[in-house]
Amino acid sequence: MTSSSTSPRAAAPAYLGTPVLLLMAMATGLCAGSNYFNQPLLHSIALGLGTTDAAAALTVTLSQVAYACGLFLLVPLADKLERRGLAVGLMLLAALGLFLSGYAQHIGMLVAGTMITGLFSVAAQTLVPMAATLSDPQRSGRAVGLVMSGLLTGILVARSVAGLLSAVGSWHTVYRAAGALMVGVAAVLWWALPASRNPVPMGSGRLLRSLGGLALRHPRLRSRSLIGALAFASVSVLFSTMALLLSGPGHRMTDVGIGLVGLVGVAGALTATVAGRLADRGWGQWTTAGSVLLLVLSWAALWLGIASLGWFLLGVLLIDIALPGVHISNQNVIYRLELQARSRINAVYMTSYFAGAAAGSALGALVWRTAGWPGACLLGALLAVLCGLALLHDRRLARHDAAQ
Structure with missing residues (x-):
């Protein structure tokens, strides 16, 4: 301390x-x-x-x-x-x-x-x-x-x-x-x-009942929860299919090698502190927008990764920079909505966040069986684009709040 x-x-x-x-x-x-x-x-x-x-x-x-x-x-x-x-x-x-x-x-x-x-x-x-x-x-x-x-x-x-x-x-x-x-x-x-x-x-019963009330009362909690869910869904498409690609005939990597590929993303995760500092300076919206753009671009690199490990590693790095940028800027917004309810607001947001992850994993596995790696890349990119559309809605809400 x-x-x-x-x-x-x-x-x-x-x-x-x-x-x-x-x-x-x-x-x-x-x-x-x-x-x-x-x-x-x-x-x-x-x-x-x-x-x-x-x-x-x-x-x-x-x-x-x-x-x-x-x-x-x-x-x-x-x-x-x-x-x-x-x-x-x-x-x-x-x-x-x-x-x-x-x-x-x-x-x-x-x-x-x-x-x-x-x-x-x-x-x-x-x-x-x-x-x-x-x-x-x-x-x-x-x-x-x-x-x-x-x-x-x-x-x-x-x-x-x-x-x-x-x-x-x-x-x-x-x-x-x-x-x-x-x-x-x-x-x-x-x-x-x-x-x-x-x-x-608050009492336990009132505490749980208030979760729905918080979501209804704060439109930006809903919009930022949707942004987070779509971003994590897009990333989870990668997590649920990358081992299948890397162990296949194009790369023939072992389990240890596939695990080590994930370490490339650590450099991206460490940029979360940068996203936090930008949010403190009032650049939260731009941080989210830049992160969503990186999320879309990462899938282009991952698409090329079907034949090139270098492109694949670049895609992993970009996607692991993008997700913390979206997530931290989301939290910076929602934690300011109601100071005495931060833990409950976090519960609403994180439940949505991990629901998106579960949905992305399930969809990724399904698309892999029917369309392989190209289909997984298209799904991941589509979810990233939908995340961008949700951000446009959130920006309209932010302007409305600022005008009041």
Whole structure:
């Protein structure tokens, strides 16, 4: 924690410093990444537990369902309960799920561990609005961008880390290591974060009912949620089909190689802090527009990637710059709509965001079976164009608000 200078009459408010924000970024990355460990390990899991690939693959879907339930049921509680205790408690429960998966002896144990981890790893989504609330209001965009860089990096590197640790030990290794790390990070967060609470806490029933009211009351929450959903849907088309392309006859890459390709996107995720700073300077709309344009252009590069690994890597880099730019500028808008409801607003937005991701993955897999990589590229580009149209609607809403 760092404090601003004090006056003789009263101490100025204390805001989160960069070291604490970096710790929060690590925590969000670990929480988010924990839901992606299983994706490159499905065949090894099936062999190790004596089950089918289809049964192992079911854990991916169940993880997404559990995460969506956590977004709706648990994230809004940050507007009722003490925030630090909620975030740390959720992380410890997520660690329990990781250990259950790490010591699973049959598919039932793995399913239980996966769902527990998915449900409680939404701790990441309580930390992001906390960063905005407890940071200097003039630099909240930077704070959110820094924490979100950790979250996005965690998602991108999770598959690579899982594959590498599996090669060193077994598929269990990444779950056991992540569980131990989760406990350690949670303990340090408890020490580093201040206790904080919504000054106007709400009852649980009223809290959940208010989510629909927030969406109805704030048109830009709806528009920005749609923008986020379409952007993540476009990116998820890539995530659901890239392994099929890279392992095919055009590139013939191994699982480890495919996992390492994802590391190219880490450089893009780190640009989230730049998007946050631009939003702080009043360039949020232009940041979103530029990011959506990059999203469209990335699919042109990915189209050429069917025969060229260089073009494919460029497309991955562009798409992983575009998504954080859209996401951070979205959050900068929605967090200003109603300061005392940031956690509930985040729950509405993130539920839409991950619903878009699930829809994009499902559509990508369907299009791959019928039209291959060219069809996936056309779908991804179409979703990116629709994202741009949603942004035009949001700009009209912004002008209307400014005129009032």
